[in-house]
Amino acid sequence: MIKILKYSFYDLMRSRWSYVYFLFYLLLGFVLLFLNNELSKAVITLMNVIIVLVPLIGTIFGVMYFYNSKEFTELLLAQPIKRSSIFFGQYLGVAGSLTMSLVLGLGIPFALYGLFESNAIWDFSLLLITGAFLTMIFTALAFNIALSNENKIKGFGYAVLVWLFLAVIYDGLFLMSLIVFEKYPLDNFSLIATMFNPIDLSRTLILLKLDISALLGYTGAIFKQFFGTNLGLMISIVMLTLWTVIPVWRLGYKSKRKDF
Amino acid sequence: MKRKHVLIYVILLLLGTNMWASTITVCSTCSIKTIKEAIAQAADFDTILIKKGTYNEFNIRIDKPLTLIGEDQPIIDGEEQGEIIQIAANNVTIDGLHIKNVGTSYTSDYAAIRVIRSEDFVIQNVKLERLFFGIYLERSKNGKVLNNTIIGDAKDEYNSGNGIQLWHSQHIMVANNSVQQVRDGIYLEFSDFITIENNYSANNLRYGLHFMFSNDDIYEGNTFESNGAGVAVMFSKRINMHGNTFKNNWGTASFGLLLKEINDAEISGNTFEENTVGISIEGSNRIVYKNNDFIRNGWAIKVRGACYTNTITRNNFLFNSFDLAYNSNLNDNVFEENYWSDYTGYDLDRNGIGDIPYRPVKLFSYIVNRTPETIILLRSLFMDIIDFSEKVSPVFTPDNLVDAKPLMKRIK
Numbered sequence: 001m002i003k004i005l006k007y008s009f010y011d012l013m014r015s016r017w018s019y020v021y022f023l024f025y026l027l028l029g030f031v032l033l034f035l036n037n038e039l040s041k042a043v044i045t046l047m048n049v050i051i052v053l054v055p056l057i058g059t060i061f062g063v064m065y066f067y068n069s070k071e072f073t074e075l076l077l078a079q080p081i082k083r084s085s086i087f088f089g090q091y092l093g094v095a096g097s098l099t100m101s102l103v104l105g106l107g108i109p110f111a112l113y114g115l116f117e118s119n120a121i122w123d124f125s126l127l128l129i130t131g132a133f134l135t136m137i138f139t140a141l142a143f144n145i146a147l148s149n150e151n152k153i154k155g156f157g158y159a160v161l162v163w164l165f166l167a168v169i170y171d172g173l174f175l176m177s178l179i180v181f182e183k184y185p186l187d188n189f190s191l192i193a194t195m196f197n198p199i200d201l202s203r204t205l206i207l208l209k210l211d212i213s214a215l216l217g218y219t220g221a222i223f224k225q226f227f228g229t230n231l232g233l234m235i236s237i238v239m240l241t242l243w244t245v246i247p248v249w250r251l252g253y254k255s256k257r258k259d260f
Numbered sequence: 261m262k263r264k265h266v267l268i269y270v271i272l273l274l275l276g277t278n279m280w281a282s283t284i285t286v287c288s289t290c291s292i293k294t295i296k297e298a299i300a301q302a303a304d305f306d307t308i309l310i311k312k313g314t315y316n317e318f319n320i321r322i323d324k325p326l327t328l329i330g331e332d333q334p335i336i337d338g339e340e341q342g343e344i345i346q347i348a349a350n351n352v353t354i355d356g357l358h359i360k361n362v363g364t365s366y367t368s369d370y371a372a373i374r375v376i377r378s379e380d381f382v383i384q385n386v387k388l389e390r391l392f393f394g395i396y397l398e399r400s401k402n403g404k405v406l407n408n409t410i411i412g413d414a415k416d417e418y419n420s421g422n423g424i425q426l427w428h429s430q431h432i433m434v435a436n437n438s439v440q441q442v443r444d445g446i447y448l449e450f451s452d453f454i455t456i457e458n459n460y461s462a463n464n465l466r467y468g469l470h471f472m473f474s475n476d477d478i479y480e481g482n483t484f485e486s487n488g489a490g491v492a493v494m495f496s497k498r499i500n501m502h503g504n505t506f507k508n509n510w511g512t513a514s515f516g517l518l519l520k521e522i523n524d525a526e527i528s529g530n531t532f533e534e535n536t537v538g539i540s541i542e543g544s545n546r547i548v549y550k551n552n553d554f555i556r557n558g559w560a561i562k563v564r565g566a567c568y569t570n571t572i573t574r575n576n577f578l579f580n581s582f583d584l585a586y587n588s589n590l591n592d593n594v595f596e597e598n599y600w601s602d603y604t605g606y607d608l609d610r611n612g613i614g615d616i617p618y619r620p621v622k623l624f625s626y627i628v629n630r631t632p633e634t635i636i637l638l639r640s641l642f643m644d645i646i647d648f649s650e651k652v653s654p655v656f657t658p659d660n661l662v663d664a665k666p667l668m669k670r671i672k
Contacts (some may be wrong), residue, residue, distance in 0.1 A: 006460050021365040052641050171642035175627070175634055182631040190405060190636050203640060212638075214536045219510050 001085030004076070008093025012065070020098050021057065025105025033113045039120040041050055043127060046106070047206045050131045051199050055138040056163050062142025063159045065094050067152050077260055084252040087143070091251060092251060095139040099132045106131075123209050128200035133240040137198050138163065140247035170197045187222045192224075195236070198243045205236055287311035295320050295328070295336070299301045302326055310357070319362070321346045331354035338362050338372075353382040360389040364419060371396035371421070374406045375403065385410065393421035395449075399428045406435050410551065412442035413542045414465050415416045415420070426474075428449040433460065441465075445487065448474040457481055465490045468509075469501065480504065489513065490535065492540045494520040501527045509535040516557070519544045526629065527552060537562045538580070541559065541570075550574055559585050559625075570590045576670050577601060577620070581638075584620040586661060587629045595620060595663040618666040623650035 012018050028049065032042045051191045069090065076086050106128065107115075115121055142159050149155035174193050179187055207213055208227050213220050226232040284306060288296045295317055298308045304324050312332040317401050318341040322328070326349075335358045338344040342363040345354065352375075359372045372395035376380055378528040388394050388410045395405055405424060410460050414420030423439035425447045426432060436459040439445040445461030445468045448454060456479035461468035468484030471477065471493040478503040490509040493499055499522065504654035506516030516535035519525070522544040531553045538557040539549075544565040552575045554560035560580040561572070570593040577583045578601045597613070624643045628635050648657065653665035 048639060067665070165281050168642045168645065171637055171640045175637055176641070178634050179627070179631050186633045190633055200640070204636065206637065210488065212512065212581070214514070214557075215511055215638060216635050219634060219636050221512055223636065 001082075001089045004081075004109060005092045005096070005199025008069075008090045009097055010095060010138055012097040017061070020236055021061075021098065022101040022105045025102055026108060027208070029106045029109030034108055039110065039113065039115060039118045039124070041135075042110075043123050043165070043206075044210055044212060045174070047127060047203070047210075049201050051134070051206075054102065054131050054134045054169055056168060057143045058138030059097075059159045059163045060137045060156075061098060061140040062091075062094055063146045063155055066143055066146035067155065074260060083255050085202055087147075087251055087255045091143050094135045098135045098139065102131050102135060103128055105151050106147060126209055127206055130205060130240070133244065134202055135200060136244045137240070137247070140244060140251060141223065143248050143251050144254070147251060168199055171200065174200070187219070190219065191223065191226060195239050198240060201236055201239060205233075211249065220248060262273045278395070281305040281307065283307045285309045285311065286315075288313045288500050291612075302536045305351070309500075311468070314564040318342050318344050320344060322349060322352050324349050325351035326353065327353040327643070328357070329353075331357070333358045335360065339530045340364065343370045343372075343374060345373045347373065347378050347381055351381070354384070354386060355382070358387045358389070360391070362388075362391040362393070364392045364467065366419070369393050369396065369421060369425075371425075374398065374563065375400045391421065391442070393425060394439070395425070397424075397429045397432060400432070400544075401429065402431045402434075403429075405437060406433070408437045410439045411438065412441065414442050414450065417443055417465050420465060422447040422470075423451075423461070426454060429445050429454070432608065433557070443448065444468075444470045444589055445484070446470070448472065448477065450474060452476050454478070456469050459483075460485075462486050464488060468506075470494075470552065471496045475499075475657045478502070484509070484516075486510075487514075490515045490516040490517060490518070493522055493525075494518070495522075497525075499525045501530060503523065503529040503535070505531045506535060506538070507531075507533045511536060515540045515562075518542075519547070525577075526550070530559070531555065532557055540564065543567065545569055548573075552576070554578065554580055554583075556580065558582065561585070563587065563593075570594070571596075573597050574667075574671055575599070582622060582625040582628075584661075585625045586621050586658065589658050591658045591661045595661070597665045597667055598663055598665040598670070600663065603666045603668075605666065612668050614666040614668055617664045618656060618660050619641040619651065619657060621661055622647045623656055626657050 014022045032045055056247045102120060111125060115124060141162055146155045149158060194204050204223060208224055227236060266320065284292060284298045284302055286292050286295055291652040292298045295310060297313055299322055302308060306329040310330045310616060312334050315593040316337045316339055318338040333356060336344060338361045344362055345357050352528045362372050363370045370390050372388045373383060374396040375398060376551045377399045379401045384406040385394055386408045391412055393408045410423045420443040420559045422444040423442040423446060424434060427449050428529045429451045433455045434446060438460045440463050443465050446456060449472045451474045454477040458481045460483050462485040464487045466488045468487040469491045473495050475497040478500040484505045485507045485511055490506060490622055495580045496559060509516050514535060515537040517539045518531040520542045523661045524548045527547060528530055528550040533555045538554045540562045542564040545568045547570045549572040555578045559582045560577050562585040565587050575594045575598045577598060583600060583602060600618050603614060603618045605616040609613055624647050635636045
């Protein structure tokens, strides 16, 4: 598995897209800091980008990689290697290289602008951690979709749909249910609804750490009470981990039974 | 000729009083060692000079026109026994004292300096520390409170007092004071024709400045910073608020300025910077908002209902999360010629006024007003999308709530 991981990883490291992705974040980081010159403000703007773009790129890249390396995968399958190692190796290679591009691309400009002396460091690390989680989650989802669909177009379609659902439609449904049931106490409902969407969960986690959380008022206070405690933070990390582990487990499960 | 006579008469009078009024010195080595003793011995219009030192006294009652001057900030330590100085006569001046340790009580409002039914008093250059109430004016008139520094150590609202409190007082000037860490920085109740100028009120538990049932007052050039809730102006008429700065009142229930049941006021040239809510308005009519700057607030203006015939013109709205929250579909207020940093229109005829109207209420802001819980979707992509679609074709937000003449450039 490590060998395949290594191979996938180096393959991706050599590919142009990783560099484009890395350079994009590098540029974004520098431009944001150049315009804002204030780390904590830049973190807010960055959050908007991360919670939308990171999942999108993770999804598209995962599907693309899976379909592109299909022939190589089939070649590997002919060798006496465990199936799960092949797929896990490839998955970790993709997710790892994407995460690295993200962390380095954003980390370098922020470090140069004096991140380590500022108190934004915790917010920033939380941002990177959730960014890494989102990459892992959406790459895993993409691999699952690609594995279940032989048809490339269909696979791409489903992948984009999943992203669209979690990034946009879910919030729409969430909003509708909040408005429809506005007569009822909605605090626990909104807490749970947030938990079930990794994008919302990441957004809330970061928002609550920033100054802007004062805008959330009463609802924010309840969220803060929950996420502010160690237990809340633990639960959200566990939720994000679950979101990663379940698709990865399904990937292993499906790949074992699939007839190539 | 008549005028000359008057002049001579005045000069003589001044000389006369000067000749009669004597100075009594208080110090630890003088014959008079306590302030109380000095007051007892003094005649009307005398001056009491208090030399440097610490005087452990409380309940000092000034019942005749006197001038108390502290040399090199002598300390009067009340040892938390109760009230320290009480002024119950006209024409009293207190200058340059350092008063500390006022007693805390749950039944009476002990103050460092209390003025009772007096006129023409001056309290200046006084420094107050560890206090309950600071300067308390009660049914007094024509006085001045200048250049005082009040630094409290209030922690809870229920056992702390206000920095400067005016109760049933008229024609008072409160200027250049600095009030920090008390309950309300400056508090006015039933006080009319008051001028509050160039004060600095910060880090107070509740409000930086608080008006209740007070009419015809002016406050200008003050700075209110990092107070528990901000500045509250309630149940008052004809208040003039000019050139003040409201800054960093940031918290879930904070605001820069709260207007409740305020009529016929003018709010101009103020700066509202980084407050959760810049101005929160409730039941306020005929108010003119002009030339104010709203910078980086959560909500620049939050209108909570029953607000009619207000005019909001020539203000700068810069980078607020929400420019305006509005809770009804009826709009009787005028928004005109403001600069909105969120405005994305164009100006083809180059007259400095945007060609398409600006709608200050975003759909999200409208939804949040209806169902506060939805604020949890702040900064979600979905919200940006529906905000955009609402901007393109408004359906939910009030039809006539527009700035028909949005400015293209920020007003300097």
